[in-house]
Amino acid sequence: MSNPDELLRIEGIRKTFPGVVALDNVDFDLRRGEVHVLLGENGAGKSTLIKMLSGAYTPDAGRILAGGEEVRIHGAQDSERLGIATIYQEFNLVPDLTVAENIFLGRQPRRFGMIDRKTMEAEAAVLLERVGVPVSPRARVRDLGIARLQMVEIAKALSLNARVLIMDEPTAVLTSEEVDKLFAIVRRLRADGVGIVFITHHLEEIAALGDRVTVIRDGRSVGQVPASTPEDELVRLMVGRSIEQQYPRVRPETGDALLRVEGLTRDGVFHDVSFEVRAGEVVGIAGLVGAGRTEVVRAVFGADPYDKGAVLVDGTTLRRHDVGAAMAAGIGLVPEDRKGQGLVLDASVAENLGLVTLRSATRAGLVDLKGQHAAAARIAEQLGVRMAGLGQHVRTLSGGNQQKVVIGKWLLANTKVLILDEPTRGIDVGAKVEIYQLVNELTAGGAAVLMISSDLPEVLGMSDRVLVMAQGRIAGELPADRATQDAVMALAVGTPAGSGDHHTAGPEDDTADTAGTTDKETPRGH
Amino acid sequence: MATDTLKSSTGAGGASGGLRRLLLDNGALTALIVLVIAMSALSGDFLTADNLLNVGVQAAVTAILAFGVTFVIVSAGIDLSVGSVAALSATVLAWSATSQGVPVVLAVLLAIATGIACGLVNGFLVSYGKLPSFIATLAMLSVARGLSLVISQGSPIAFPDSVSHLGDTLGGWLPVPVLVMVVMGLLTAFVLGRTYIGRSMYAIGGNEEAARLSGLRVKKQKLAIYALSGLFAAAAGIVLAARLSSAQPQAAQGYELDAIAAVVIGGASLAGGTGKASGTLIGALILAVLRNGLNLLSVSAFWQQVVIGVVIALAVLLDTLRRKAGATPVAAGTSSGGGKKQAATYVLAAVVAAAVVGAMSFLHNGSSAAKTERIGLSLSTLNNPFFVQIRAGAQEEARKRGVDLTVTDAQNDASQQANQLQNFTSGGLGAIIVNPVDSDAAGPSVRSANTSDIPVVAVDRGVNKAETDALVASDNVAGGRQGAKALAEKLGGRGTIVILQGQAGTSASRERGAGFAEGLKDYPGIEVVAKQPADFDRTKGLDVMTNLLQAHPDVDGVFAENDEMALGAIKALGSKAGTSVQVVGFDGTPDGLKAVEAGTLYASVAQQPKELGRIAVDNALRAAEGEQVSETVKVPVKVVTKENVAGFGG
Numbered sequence A: 001m002s003n004p005d006e007l008l009r010i011e012g013i014r015k016t017f018p019g020v021v022a023l024d025n026v027d028f029d030l031r032r033g034e035v036h037v038l039l040g041e042n043g044a045g046k047s048t049l050i051k052m053l054s055g056a057y058t059p060d061a062g063r064i065l066a067g068g069e070e071v072r073i074h075g076a077q078d079s080e081r082l083g084i085a086t087i088y089q090e091f092n093l094v095p096d097l098t099v100a101e102n103i104f105l106g107r108q109p110r111r112f113g114m115i116d117r118k119t120m121e122a123e124a125a126v127l128l129e130r131v132g133v134p135v136s137p138r139a140r141v142r143d144l145g146i147a148r149l150q151m152v153e154i155a156k157a158l159s160l161n162a163r164v165l166i167m168d169e170p171t172a173v174l175t176s177e178e179v180d181k182l183f184a185i186v187r188r189l190r191a192d193g194v195g196i197v198f199i200t201h202h203l204e205e206i207a208a209l210g211d212r213v214t215v216i217r218d219g220r221s222v223g224q225v226p227a228s229t230p231e232d233e234l235v236r237l238m239v240g241r242s243i244e245q246q247y248p249r250v251r252p253e254t255g256d257a258l259l260r261v262e263g264l265t266r267d268g269v270f271h272d273v274s275f276e277v278r279a280g281e282v283v284g285i286a287g288l289v290g291a292g293r294t295e296v297v298r299a300v301f302g303a304d305p306y307d308k309g310a311v312l313v314d315g316t317t318l319r320r321h322d323v324g325a326a327m328a329a330g331i332g333l334v335p336e337d338r339k340g341q342g343l344v345l346d347a348s349v350a351e352n353l354g355l356v357t358l359r360s361a362t363r364a365g366l367v368d369l370k371g372q373h374a375a376a377a378r379i380a381e382q383l384g385v386r387m388a389g390l391g392q393h394v395r396t397l398s399g400g401n402q403q404k405v406v407i408g409k410w411l412l413a414n415t416k417v418l419i420l421d422e423p424t425r426g427i428d429v430g431a432k433v434e435i436y437q438l439v440n441e442l443t444a445g446g447a448a449v450l451m452i453s454s455d456l457p458e459v460l461g462m463s464d465r466v467l468v469m470a471q472g473r474i475a476g477e478l479p480a481d482r483a484t485q486d487a488v489m490a491l492a493v494g495t496p497a498g499s500g501d502h503h504t505a506g507p508e509d510d511t512a513d514t515a516g517t518t519d520k521e522t523p524r525g526h
Numbered sequence B: 001m002a003t004d005t006l007k008s009s010t011g012a013g014g015a016s017g018g019l020r021r022l023l024l025d026n027g028a029l030t031a032l033i034v035l036v037i038a039m040s041a042l043s044g045d046f047l048t049a050d051n052l053l054n055v056g057v058q059a060a061v062t063a064i065l066a067f068g069v070t071f072v073i074v075s076a077g078i079d080l081s082v083g084s085v086a087a088l089s090a091t092v093l094a095w096s097a098t099s100q101g102v103p104v105v106l107a108v109l110l111a112i113a114t115g116i117a118c119g120l121v122n123g124f125l126v127s128y129g130k131l132p133s134f135i136a137t138l139a140m141l142s143v144a145r146g147l148s149l150v151i152s153q154g155s156p157i158a159f160p161d162s163v164s165h166l167g168d169t170l171g172g173w174l175p176v177p178v179l180v181m182v183v184m185g186l187l188t189a190f191v192l193g194r195t196y197i198g199r200s201m202y203a204i205g206g207n208e209e210a211a212r213l214s215g216l217r218v219k220k221q222k223l224a225i226y227a228l229s230g231l232f233a234a235a236a237g238i239v240l241a242a243r244l245s246s247a248q249p250q251a252a253q254g255y256e257l258d259a260i261a262a263v264v265i266g267g268a269s270l271a272g273g274t275g276k277a278s279g280t281l282i283g284a285l286i287l288a289v290l291r292n293g294l295n296l297l298s299v300s301a302f303w304q305q306v307v308i309g310v311v312i313a314l315a316v317l318l319d320t321l322r323r324k325a326g327a328t329p330v331a332a333g334t335s336s337g338g339g340k341k342q343a344a345t346y347v348l349a350a351v352v353a354a355a356v357v358g359a360m361s362f363l364h365n366g367s368s369a370a371k372t373e374r375i376g377l378s379l380s381t382l383n384n385p386f387f388v389q390i391r392a393g394a395q396e397e398a399r400k401r402g403v404d405l406t407v408t409d410a411q412n413d414a415s416q417q418a419n420q421l422q423n424f425t426s427g428g429l430g431a432i433i434v435n436p437v438d439s440d441a442a443g444p445s446v447r448s449a450n451t452s453d454i455p456v457v458a459v460d461r462g463v464n465k466a467e468t469d470a471l472v473a474s475d476n477v478a479g480g481r482q483g484a485k486a487l488a489e490k491l492g493g494r495g496t497i498v499i500l501q502g503q504a505g506t507s508a509s510r511e512r513g514a515g516f517a518e519g520l521k522d523y524p525g526i527e528v529v530a531k532q533p534a535d536f537d538r539t540k541g542l543d544v545m546t547n548l549l550q551a552h553p554d555v556d557g558v559f560a561e562n563d564e565m566a567l568g569a570i571k572a573l574g575s576k577a578g579t580s581v582q583v584v585g586f587d588g589t590p591d592g593l594k595a596v597e598a599g600t601l602y603a604s605v606a607q608q609p610k611e612l613g614r615i616a617v618d619n620a621l622r623a624a625e626g627e628q629v630s631e632t633v634k635v636p637v638k639v640v641t642k643e644n645v646a647g648f649g650g
Helices: A046-054 A076-081 A099-103 A117-131 A144-157 A178-190 A203-209 A231-239 A293-301 A321-328 A336-344 A347-354 A369-383 A399-412 A429-444 A456-462 A485-493 A510-520 B016-042 B051-072 B082-099 B104-127 B134-152 B159-169 B175-196 B198-204 B206-215 B217-246 B255-265 B277-296 B301-327 B337-361 B383-400 B412-427 B445-452 B477-488 B507-520 B538-551 B563-574 B590-600 B609-624
Strands: A008-015 A020-031 A035-039 A063-064 A069-071 A086-087 A164-168 A195-200 A212-217 A220-226 A257-266 A270-278 A281-286 A308-313 A331-334 A417-423 A448-452 A467-470 A473-479 B374-379 B404-409 B429-432 B457-458 B470-473 B493-501 B526-533 B559-560 B581-589 B602-606 B632-635 B636-640
Touching: A008 A046, A020 A035, A020 A046, A020 A195, A035 A046, A035 A203, A035 A231, A046 A076, A046 A086, A046 A195, A076 A086, A086 A144, A099 A117, A099 A144, A117 A144, A144 A178, A178 A195, A178 A203, A203 A231, A212 A231, A231 A429, A257 A293, A257 A448, A270 A293, A270 A308, A270 A467, A270 A473, A281 A293, A281 A399, A281 A485, A281 B255, A281 B602, A293 A321, A293 A331, A293 A417, A293 A448, A293 B404, A321 A331, A331 A399, A336 A399, A336 B206, A347 A369, A347 B198, A369 A399, A399 A417, A399 A429, A429 A456, A456 A485, A467 A485, A467 B337, A473 A485, B016 B277, B016 B301, B051 B082, B051 B175, B051 B198, B051 B217, B051 B255, B051 B277, B051 B412, B082 B104, B082 B134, B082 B217, B082 B255, B104 B134, B104 B159, B104 B217, B159 B175, B159 B217, B175 B198, B175 B217, B175 B277, B198 B206, B198 B217, B206 B217, B217 B412, B217 B445, B255 B277, B255 B301, B277 B301, B277 B412, B301 B404, B374 B383, B374 B412, B374 B609, B383 B404, B383 B563, B383 B590, B383 B609, B412 B429, B412 B445, B429 B445, B429 B609, B445 B457, B457 B609, B470 B609, B477 B507, B477 B559, B477 B581, B477 B602, B477 B636, B493 B507, B493 B538, B493 B563, B507 B526, B526 B538, B538 B563, B559 B563, B563 B581, B563 B590, B581 B590, B590 B602, B602 B632
Parallel strands: A020 A220, A035 A195, A035 A212, A086 A164, A164 A195, A281 A448, A281 A467, A331 A417, A417 A448, B374 B404, B374 B429, B429 B457, B457 B470, B470 B632, B493 B526, B493 B559, B559 B581, B581 B602
Antiparallel strands: A008 A020, A008 A063, A063 A069, A212 A220, A257 A270, A257 A308, A467 A473, B602 B636
């Protein structure tokens, strides 16, 4: 059994939580110098599995072997000793400490009892060099973009001499350019003999990076296949059935313009943004992270102020920076940060669904609780939210079901223009298709959808028109039949000054300034 | 995302939410039940209808404050100002009705408006000024307290009689404060559960940004939330003052922390999003049961504070453990794992109960067994050597006479003292000795002792509007006069002096100050250049004196209304003390006398606190046996200087 290359072996692991079997008879192994992809829908048990390795949970049955010997991992110290490092989706970094301090947090090199800043920063510089990220060890973590935060996490893992690196959906929040950089780093680590457990929902990444794939479904390992397995086959293994069509967009007749945005400008963030959205239409907004897409839709929704321009619904101008006015006009926003901005995590499904209609359901200060509950029950049924009951806290729902709740609260308010910001980030294939179907139903009913997405195939597959933003401006607009990945990317990375005629070209230094600002605003999520 | 994996396997129950809530409440409820059982096992006086109503009355003010704070905590804020706002509202009521002649109904409305206004300012600072709620309400804590002292000029104001009925009983048995508490509690439950603003509180507390992006007008709601808290504080202030028949500018100090503790014990999270009216009520009851029970059990005043702290921590700990065990999974209680964990928490509860019972029986001196006479001594504070000396004298005498003496510490809080006196009365003691925090405020509780035919002896300060069998005191006004004489003569009748005043609003400070001013009239060459409060506290005396020296570097003398402040001033003066600056203190505490011996303190107007305690116990015992005692017993006051200090034992 002693394969010298084997770093880790998990045999027949079982873990139950009261009422639920999270994992049952799962096998998994990891060798030196390989990328082993862990694939499965949200809620399949991937997170539970990696938490056994990081020491957050202990298994009820089965065993874990490290280097051929059975081990027990009872906490973060145990896993650290075994050379296992985990990079979660939510980073464990302290925003107000420097990069070097974060890398050596709790293990700072000391001299005479004082922290030896020089040595610490020199060692951090070496690690950062190895990861290949041009960040000063003295930079404050708060000022870094999300991609760089991830690199700092990797550097921290390297500083622990990790032989096993677990990465939980590291690409979910990255742009394609950043993903390429991350892959280069992961390949280099693999060449150094590190074993990497890689969790992703992006099937195309598997062939690009992976060596082997273990598929988990409903808490069981259903198969181990090589990374070259065709995507259809992987999907079938993952969801237990084959998905006919990944982007089932049905295009209805388009009607009148529901939403018009004219010359919207916020100094230093976005400039002269104009577009319209028609009834029955899905308009996609593509672009790199930091191009100002989220900022524009938040301004349209009234969540943030703007300096110039106008937002019109049915010909009437909306008051600036007034969420109430936007809602009254029928605009809804599903924000990009589902947990941070979309949901009250420790409130029930029913309460979250009733949030938008809370005011309209109030008479003389009293809420029509019965009516709210009935409406929530109806919409949850319609959306197929998988839950134990309306009283379940949304924190305990899977990502896809959480997103359905966020969309559901807007459906209850009869929203005419629904803005979706990264609607399927971190959501598995099956749930994605369900959300696309919802978009179809909405547009078929005469509503319009404005969708931001960093997932290019999704934008191309679901949009009727694609707006591409770059450096705070609309770099161009492509109809569905002309929108290809190449065409979109060309606009997204090109200089916007030459591409459009519907805006005044800004002076050079202004553009540079914008780029600087947007880069700083890049960090998202946690 | 631990819970991602917990895919709901259906059927497990839509009831899980309800069940969880129930469990959540039960955490605090269990603690309360454990406490009640422990108390009734330990003290036969606990589980009587009278005493339980006492507990209700004693919980009322904290509970009403805590209901208001619940709104704020549910919406993820904090309100530290409620105690001060309560005092301010009561002061406004009493001031406008008594000295301004405003009709009582209007005065009540004015008081409530004051509370709401304070809340609105808090809300405005938090939502529009973007101050952290901790800071905004901390500022209001200080402002409201200051304003209530300004309005009342530091003295308690008599409460209009028609409002004082709020402190009485209805139909002879149902105390009105309990009724008010229940009504406010129902109101809180209704607001939280049914109204738009209540539902908004949970949404804002759970995730403010999500609430805003769902169209809730967060800023306006916050204004209303803090205003509600202010309204409840005003109500609490009125009930508190009604019970004492007097509006105390210093009332309800530190009550904000009790209120917050009650809310958290009741299962709310300081992070916001959770909390219920019933939980808050249970939290307030736990605190009241504890205080009441510890009084009944004659647990030492110092240990009481330790026990209260421990029980607060245990109650919240128990709740947290129960929640962890019962609520993590989607479907609670459907598997054996959950059952096991729940069993574990019951075991823990049992251990806690055993610990509480054990600790209390250990601490309560086995007093209930013997048939000896029991008397109670309620001291205004034990934070000061003077009162510790009174206690020492009283205990010495009690030991000599073979009686059982229970000493409680009111921590300078008139309402806490009222509770303790009530507990003495319902405990059926042979006699009560009271050292009032405030002479007016002690009235109502002494009256109820009068009704139960329990003799009361006042020590150090008198009780107004009630019968006391004897007053054992040294004459503060005369002492002030003597102090003035001693200082002025030492300075040769000319010079500049500063006065360090005691806690604003206390009778000791008022009387000594008045006596000193009177005595100084004979010495026109002495000029008082500054007069500042240092709260009878040594550290504050040091700070205030340091500040005053900046403004008046050539001061010749200092009069401090007690020795503690005088000792602080001496520290500030350094080598000047006793040489170029003469300091006169008051009380003659052991530390003070030492300083007199060393020459740094020129003189101390010495009371004989041990004598006070001894004579008080003697009179109480004689009164209890039905002997006639003289109405006032004056214990001599004496100016102690280096010449006569040796002969003065203290």
